[in-house]
Amino acid sequence: MRATKARRRAAEPPDAAAQTPGALNLGWLGQTVGFNLRIAHEASVRAYLKSVSDLSTLPGQFAILALIDDNPGLTQVALGRAIMRESSSLTPVLDDLCNRRLVSRVRPPHDRRSYALRLTARGKEVMEQLKASVEAHEKELDRLVTAGQRTSFVDTLKRIAAGLTPEG
């Protein structure tokens, strides 16, 4: 019965601290990939919170819905690997999503330890709407990526994610 608290107004969504990062000498740190990755990611989350008016589904949950949508019937372990999360961390989120009737958990006959995850009809509807506003958000991000560099920018992010994930 943990279930992510139904998420009314989240306590975390940064909003007040949204100041301009400059105004100070960031020095060596400011040229660092690591630091800039952090603040860019945070800014992206903040922007998501603004363009997606329905705050009941934060970026983490959206990713889960999108993944289930694209891989109907996948298990929680598989899902956890895709987004690099322990399955124990997934349980409460999925509980929430199921309580909201967006996702269904079904025991497959051939392996009754696992669950097959699928979007419900309502889940698909909500996904459509969400996707529209997330697409708008992405378009805003695109504006900030130097023209024609989007692909190489995203590829670099992927390379960082993949190259650094397992053993280095």
Next chain:
Amino acid sequence: MRATKARRRAAEPPDAAAQTPGALNLGWLGQTVGFNLRIAHEASVRAYLKSVSDLSTLPGQFAILALIDDNPGLTQVALGRAIMRESSSLTPVLDDLCNRRLVSRVRPPHDRRSYALRLTARGKEVMEQLKASVEAHEKELDRLVTAGQRTSFVDTLKRIAAGLTPEG
């Protein structure tokens, strides 16, 4: 008396979930700037944890030390703006850093509400060592950024951070 628990072994540092993200169809989400920003950032943090053997100073604390080093005498509010954090979130971290004698808080005579933050001699030493291993970590990140693209990659990250931060 909160002070970030002296941080022996952190509970958070992801480690087990470090699986390869592929092996599944990421679909539309996988082409998204937002999602890739998230997993790249997480991978970067994980890698930091590996190359920086001394886990008493995580990326967030390192950023603070580096900023104080480059802006001796700055206040907590100024520091908070630079890393986009509320000053109330800074208090416990700074408490920790001060307890470890890496940072000093001094009341300036002209405005005795604030603190002037500075690295102690010991703080500078620790900073030197940390910087060496963080530089190694950065070098590893560089390996993954397409040759000659580092500058434009970092610039894009900065643009995302700056362009999305205030009003959009």
Next chain:
DNA sequence: TATTGTTATACTCTATAACTATA
């Protein structure tokens, strides 16, 4: 024995609100 998922628990990080001291 190994794997899937759940529960219990712990800890980090961050925010908001109320407060004190100083300006």
Next chain:
DNA sequence: TATAGTTATAGAGTATAACAATA
């Protein structure tokens, strides 16, 4: 009144460990 910083508190997010059911 306004600002710097602290304290108290709350919540999201994630991990580990122990467990039950199933393979």
